[in-house]
Amino acid sequence: MTDAPRTAAQASRRVLLGISGGIAAYKACELARLLVKAGHQVQVAMSEAATRFVGPITLQALSGREVALDSWHPLRASGMDHIDLVREADAFVIAPASADLLARAAAGMADDLLATLLLARDAVPTLLAPAMNRAMWAHPAVQRNAAQLRGDGLRLAGPGSGEQACGEVGDGRMLEPEQLMWEIEALWQPRLLQGRRVLLTAGPTFEAWDEVRGLSNRSSGKMGWALARAAWEAGAEVVLVAGPTALAPAYGVRTLSVESALQMRDAVQAELAHAPFDLFIAAAAVADWRPEARPGKIKKQPDGLPPLPQLRLNPDILAEVAARADAPFCVGFAAEAEHLVAHAQAKRERKGVPLLVGNLGPQTFGREDSSCVLIDAQGVRELPRMGKLDLARRLVAEIAPRLPARA
Ligand code: CTP
Numbered sequence: 001m002t003d004a005p006r007t008a009a010q011a012s013r014r015v016l017l018g019i020s021g022g023i024a025a026y027k028a029c030e031l032a033r034l035l036v037k038a039g040h041q042v043q044v045a046m047s048e049a050a051t052r053f054v055g056p057i058t059l060q061a062l063s064g065r066e067v068a069l070d071s072w073h074p075l076r077a078s079g080m081d082h083i084d085l086v087r088e089a090d091a092f093v094i095a096p097a098s099a100d101l102l103a104r105a106a107a108g109m110a111d112d113l114l115a116t117l118l119l120a121r122d123a124v125p126t127l128l129a130p131a132m133n134r135a136m137w138a139h140p141a142v143q144r145n146a147a148q149l150r151g152d153g154l155r156l157a158g159p160g161s162g163e164q165a166c167g168e169v170g171d172g173r174m175l176e177p178e179q180l181m182w183e184i185e186a187l188w189q190p191r192l193l194q195g196r197r198v199l200l201t202a203g204p205t206f207e208a209w210d211e212v213r214g215l216s217n218r219s220s221g222k223m224g225w226a227l228a229r230a231a232w233e234a235g236a237e238v239v240l241v242a243g244p245t246a247l248a249p250a251y252g253v254r255t256l257s258v259e260s261a262l263q264m265r266d267a268v269q270a271e272l273a274h275a276p277f278d279l280f281i282a283a284a285a286v287a288d289w290r291p292e293a294r295p296g297k298i299k300k301q302p303d304g305l306p307p308l309p310q311l312r313l314n315p316d317i318l319a320e321v322a323a324r325a326d327a328p329f330c331v332g333f334a335a336e337a338e339h340l341v342a343h344a345q346a347k348r349e350r351k352g353v354p355l356l357v358g359n360l361g362p363q364t365f366g367r368e369d370s371s372c373v374l375i376d377a378q379g380v381r382e383l384p385r386m387g388k389l390d391l392a393r394r395l396v397a398e399i400a401p402r403l404p405a406r407a
Contacts, residue, residue, distance in 0.1 A: 012039045013188065016085055016124075018094035018114045019059070020101040021049020023165040024131035024174035028095050029054060031177040032062040038181065043068065043085060047101070047114050071113050082116040091187045092117065092124050096131035096174045097156075099142050105154075106145035118154075125187040129180055130159045134170025157183040182251045186233040189393065192400035194235030199277045199328065200228050201268060201284035201317060203243035205261045209291040209309050210298045218365040219285035221245035223333075226392035227281055228253045234396050236279075241267045243284055261286045261314035268317055277328040278403055282318035285335060285365075290314055322352040329354065329403050331395075335361035344375050355402065357395065374398060 015035050019028045028050075035042045044059040045068040056067040066075055074081040086092050094101065094114060101114060105128075110116040118126070128149065136142060137159060146156055158175040175183070202224020208214040221242060228240045228250045238253040241264055249255050256271075258264045264284060271277070291309030298306050322330045330353040334344040337360065344358030356375045364370040371385035383394060 011188075012041065013090040014041045014043070014088060015184065016089035016092045016117070017042055017044045017059075017063070018092065018117065019044065019046045019050040019054070020094060020096060020098040020114060021047055021053060022096040022098045022131050022174075023053060024096035024129075025050050025053035027174055027177055029058055029062055031093075031095055031180055032059055034177050034181050035184070036063060041065075043089065045069075045081075045085060045113055045117065047112055049098070049100075068113060071116065082110075082113060083120045086117045086121045086124055089124055091184055092121055092126040093129070093180070093184055094118075094127070095129035095180055097128040099130075099132045099136050099139075102128070102130060102142060102145045102149065106148040106152075125155070127155045127157055127180075127183055127187060129157045129174050129183075130172075131174030132159070132172050133164060133166050134168055134172040137172040138170075155183070155187065179251045182229065182233075189230075189233040190397075191235035192396055193231055193279075195406070196231075196236045196278040196403065197275070198228075198231040198236040198238045198279045198281065199241070199268065199271055200224055200231070200238065200281045201241045201243075201264055201286070202228065203245040203247075204285050205243045205264055205287045205314075206259045207261065207287045207290035207314075208259075208293045210294045210296060212297045215287055215289070215291060216244075217285050217287060218361075219243070219245075219335075220366045221247050222366070222368070223364070223370060223388050223392070224281075224283035225250050226388040227283055227395065229389065230392035230396045231279075231281075233393070234400065239271055239277075241271070241284075243286075261290060261317070265315045265317045265320065268321065272321065272324065272326070272328075276326060278406065279331070279399065280318075280321050280328045281331045281399075282321070283333050284317070285361075286314060286317055288314055316351065318353065319351045329399070331399060332356045334358040335364070337361055341373060341375070341380055344373065345380070348375050355399065 019025050032042050042063040044063050059067050068075050068081050071082050076084045104115045105118045160173045160175050161171045162173050163169050203221035204217045204219040206214050206216045225247050228238050232238045232252045240253050240255045256267045258267050289311040318332045332353045334347045336343045340358050348356035357372050359372040369387050372383050374381045
């Protein structure tokens, strides 16, 4: 997961960050830093137990604001911190959320500032990041409380699985701060793809020539990753078939790593055979040809060049999916070097897809931003240059209303 730079279109929001008592409170410091770095205004509120794990002065320094500690020493002149702090926020995040906090919240108690803020939050989007020992998380009482809180409309993020501070291994680790950033940003995105299944291809493919060398291209995978994230934020179940990239795994997305175009095609067809998808987005820069792969390493010839490999045409993954009787709504990309609109229009018809996103490859490959044209049966529309995540969210907003209603 990359910590992408902000773009002008990304809004600055007010986040109320609640910290309850647990070892994972130290990770809340990093979360506060990431939120500030992303341009958000952070107000921290800590439970008494949280202050045993990290000092409020640390959070004050990271957030640039005095930390709210209890209702009897309010920060706001109104004396109503338990209401004002949450009502002035665009999101309320409690990370870590301890077993004790979950229990008090599920019971609707108001015995400290954090619990009272949860009661007073009204319609403010709220996220809890549970963190505790694996046996505590698995306990029926905690599971009951978690289910109750979800039923009450709170979003629970995680917990993740792995090695715990106590030395045990299992479910209960708080999500990493970068993962929580994705969860928090998702709170502000409309759930346009709720209940939908989305399949994507992304990144380049690598076509082996021998066991050491091969053909590939300059695609970084960033646009495909951004689309996977935007679709996940919009509520979709996302499967990403990804060629080789340097990007960290996309959070919340099931990623199938492949290398060649043939592997990518097989993975896509296997997914489609397994269960239907509503949407297929082909963002991969698939190599058009593959060499006849040779075993071993072709050795340098003392007297000249090695024999050039025989090239074979790769299958067109997008055209194959679009031609299926049970084809999902298909969106293609066209990376062109010139005559963008003419080439992209021809490509849309040739591949038989309802929507094609065209851009100039050299102006988008590897960059953090991109511009594009949208081409459908009605004509051509230009979207201005913006960060790839913003562009991906715009594309999701364009695509969602075009999807046929589910049978
Ligand atoms: N595509 C695909 N399988 C291929 C080639 C392309 O699925 N073997 C998809 C890409 O993911 C993209 C669209 O088709 O969504 C267009 O890809 P592009 O490389 O721009 O077009 P090509 O069909 O390869 O045509 P050309 O290279 O001649 O521009």
